[in-house]
Amino acid sequence: MSTLRIARYNLKIEASQVFMISAMVVNVGNYLYNLALGRLLGPQAFADAAILVTFLLILSFIAMTLQLSVAKFTGSFDTDKKEAFLKYSRKFSLYLGCIAGLLVILMAGKLQLWFNTESSGMFRIFGMGIPVYFLMSVNRGYFQGEQQFINLSITYQAEMLSRLFLTLAFILMLPFQSSELVALGIFISLFPGIFPFKRIKTKILPAISSTDISHLKKFILVTAFYELTQILINNGDILLVKHFFDTHSAGLYASLALIGRGVYFVAWMFVMLLLPKVVQRHKENKDTTRLFFKYLGMVATLSILVILTNLLVPELIISMLFGNAYLEVSGLLWKYAMASSLFALANVFVYYFLSLDKYLPVLISGIFGILQLAMIYLEHSSLEKIVEIQILVMTTLLAIQIGYFFYHIKKTSHRS
Structure with a gap:
């Protein structure tokens, strides 16, 4: 386990402890983000903004499935096989993200009617960010599986900080509907969340066996089912x-x-x-x-x-x-x-x-x-x-x- 040393005080901080502190900061930042929206927009407009945040959490059942799957198998594989699996996972996440994003964009009008929102454009903007969101989750899964908690912390911090400050700046400075500005803030914040980006160094990668693929599919299906039900439990009421x-x-x-x-x-x-x-x-x-x-x-x-x-x-x-x-x-x-x-x-x-x-x-x-x-x-x-x-x-x-x-x-x- 890697550690950080603060030389002046001769303190050692494990990377997992850094992640815990970072996760607390991220949660506080996300809370400030929602609290600021609630105060700036009022109950009625905040209801629309909350739908976008809830949509992001609902889609996280796929994103977290990708992240947990990559984390589990990265921790199980050795050397070059990890990079082969990472490359495979990235391609899969982009295909899946493009399909999901296109569906949200095409269904924007119906989503507006069902959730009684003022704008359908906010769903279209949101849909464009889904492929980036899934790719970001695969990257985080690699860091989690390798227990590289410093890099994992950086990705969460980058996403949270950019979303917080960009969204508030948009609402205060731009003369558009608040829900679309919230969607724009979510969309842009996903790009900083990709970094640091794990580069695949090995040019010739080993093949992933059919046994590993079968195990992976089983784990993905079970995890996806659970993440979906978990998200529905936690957000379906909203x-x-x-x-x-x-x-x-x-x-x-x-x-x-x-x-x-x-x-x-x-x-x-x-x-x-x-x-x-x-x-x-x-x-x-x-x-x-x-x-x-x-x-x-x-x-x-x-x-x-x-x-x-x-x-x-x-x-x-x-x-x-x-x-x-x-x-x-x-x-x-x-x-x-x-x-x-x-x-x-x-x-x-x-x-x-x-x-x-x-x-x-x-x-x-x-x-x-x-x-x-x-x-x-x-x-x-x-x-x-x-x-x-x-x-x-x-x-x-x-x-x-x-x-x-x-x-x-x-x-x-x-x-x-």
């Missing part, structure tokens, strides 16, 4: 609220979701560190449960602190972050934080088993993701009801994941 409720209510709910989901995004950086470490230990036939409990404990502690804070001072939090125009939903803040915390904890179990090539928890999570969306679709009488449905579904999901974990431990101990 899309359904935007469809069923008026623009003002949708803007209020978007602010609620942004604050309440904070625990999930912080937990995400723990998962990013967990996956390559579990893969490496499993490859070396070492115990992985202690590592799992370490990261699960971190997420659990964080969740408790976030829920308590949102329960004790919800009005203060909302007024400070978004302003008094959003205070109507302050009573729901701790409930949404609880739903997100339950999901974050369940997510640690799923990624752990995904690292061990155990796919049943993925299927379980997918079933509950679909169940949550179906329940919200059928029962959406109020914003409070939507949040309570999420708490119920996520509590059941976490309980089942815990049960499967102990079943797996018992089964493994009997074999040994």
